[in-house]
Amino acid sequence: MALGREFVADWIARSAQAISEHRSELITLDREIGDGDHGENMDRGFTAVAVKSGDLPADATPADVLKVVATTLISTVGGASGPLYGTAFLKGSQAVADRAELDGAAIVAFLTAARDGIVLRGKAEVGDKTMIDAWTPAVDAAAAAQAEGRSEAEILAAAADAAQSGAESTDPLVARKGRASYLGERAIGHRDPGSVSTTLILRAAADAAAAA
Amino acid sequence: MALGREFVADWIARSAQAISEHRSELITLDREIGDGDHGENMDRGFTAVAVKSGDLPADATPADVLKVVATTLISTVGGASGPLYGTAFLKGSQAVADRAELDGAAIVAFLTAARDGIVLRGKAEVGDKTMIDAWTPAVDAAAAAQAEGRSEAEILAAAADAAQSGAESTDPLVARKGRASYLGERAIGHRDPGSVSTTLILRAAADAAAAA
Amino acid sequence: MSVGLVIVSHSSKIAEGVVELAGQMADGVTIVAAGGTDEGGIGTSFDKVGAAIEAAETGDGVVVLCDLGSAILTTETALDFLDDTARERVAIADAPIVEGAVAAAVAARTGGDRAAVLAAAASANGDA
Amino acid sequence: MSVGLVIVSHSSKIAEGVVELAGQMADGVTIVAAGGTDEGGIGTSFDKVGAAIEAAETGDGVVVLCDLGSAILTTETALDFLDDTARERVAIADAPIVEGAVAAAVAARTGGDRAAVLAAAASANGDA
């Protein structure tokens, strides 16, 4: 069952909720190896997204909604994650611009374009201890699940699971991008906050798809 | 006739007067190749010096007065010229610390130590388009006049004349120290403001010595 | 006319202070602060950066000075939203924000074009 | 305890902004602003710098970040007026003021000694 605009709306609502619930966890993680604002930044961003995306006309496509997510995150987050997630949703929305509904291929196209947007913007590679360490395994897992002919909900669940493992994989790393790179070896043993927020957002997508 | 504390007091008063009279000239020069505050900086500094040096006890030596000049300039000027002139007067005062009066040799010792202090602090050489382009010829001329057995007033007049020529010699130079160094070739054709204030101060010394 | 400068800092105080400091040596150069988040907190604002770039364009292009990496990310994103002609006239300096801005401002004041202003800013690298 | 930082800028806004920005990543590190002249104008103040160095010394020494050359001159002069033991515990970083202060603050927070903090600050050179 392909996913339409209601799915996107539910995904946003669940993302906003999850980010809000994990706000202090994200703050604590970012305080360890950053400036301590990731929870606040993301909560401000997704609260604004929830409001803005509600204003869209009834005939808005998934891509229209995803573009509003992008521009709102860019305008409101105030930290590195704003341009990064913003670019992700922008490139992702462009990749599915022509679809009224998102099938498995479209979901993989969205995720791939989103990840590529983050790389284009932030120049991080897997292993640099950034949100890319969650996104890239998520894209790969989604592509594999789609190739196996799984449902949209299964594809997104595979992405979320892989993002979760990816986030965990950042624990032993030294950061090569973002503020945590100032810490050198001292970043070892701490999880990258952006990889955790990525996992929350992809898990929200999987949950919204399962409920659709 | 060796010069005592009254000479130093008169020198300060004449310096403060000359700086105040040339305040806008110094500002204009500094606006061309710097940030435009040299006249204000020096006027604030010497106004404070005139006040502070008046507070000294009756038995203060020339060196005591010169030390107050130093610390006052350091505390009040607010630009590069503060630490530079401050260090000059400090090192100069130390060079004549044991004298109740300044003879020709003491004057040369003062000027030499003052110049060395500026070099120690600011690392400029002759030709870098700084106040050193006035100080070093002044020291050399003073030493030559003293070696020829000239009077204190003649020694200081020789120093002031040489400083004047030294200041003029900065016109065609590219600056290698201080703010004017940002300008590259664009500094050519402009006189270094610090070399002009140095000339004013040494001319004030010569005039005070002539009147003593 | 001269190249305009935009100062993108996480702190509105830093951005405003740099405008003051660099402006002292650059009479007539348009230098615009884009510091802090929309709420005035520590962070960067896409809207402030976009508006500052527009305000700094007086006909000879714009050079942007940034403090930390995320200021660069925000600025690059703002550039993505410009149309091609406007974007081509803006460049981000590879330079420390304070020292680079002073050098860039002097270069702009003395009539340097965008490449000269960028080079002046970059010359402040490694020479604090 | 950790190495303390002093931020010597020609602008009180820059100095205060750097304290805020670097402080965000350096809970518990003493970072003291010494910006502007005594009257609050653009310039540096010997008295502010001296007082800031004293305030930043919490037992592990002090690293000073400066903006332009004249800030370094003022700081060096302030150091000349310290007694030898106090002076030996203070060093001026060869680093851009904003980027260097953030790197230095993180190094101080993670327990770096004065040499490590100086090296962290210097690592911000040429990498804005």
Ligand SMILES: Nc1ncnc2c1ncn2[C@@H]1O[C@H](COP(=O)(O)OP(=O)(O)O)[C@@H](O)[C@H]1O
């Ligand atoms: N260059 C980059 N590429 C990819 N991700 C990055 C990059 N820089 C930072 N990040 C991500 O952004 C997260 C921090 O976001 P946030 O705290 O909101 O921004 P800031 O670091 O500006 O305070 C990091 O945990 C990391 O995942």
Ligand SMILES: Nc1ncnc2c1ncn2[C@@H]1O[C@H](COP(=O)(O)OP(=O)(O)O)[C@@H](O)[C@H]1O
């Ligand atoms: N490193 C230096 N060595 C010697 N003199 C210097 C140096 N830097 C600056 N100067 C002198 O200081 C003068 C500028 O003083 P001023 O305008 O009061 O300070 P600022 O440049 O901080 O505004 C210059 O004209 C020059 O003569």
Ligand SMILES: [Mg+2]
């Ligand atoms: Mg953060």
Ligand SMILES: [Mg+2]
């Ligand atoms: Mg932040």
Ligand SMILES: [Mg+2]
């Ligand atoms: Mg000046």
Ligand SMILES: [Mg+2]
């Ligand atoms: Mg000045």
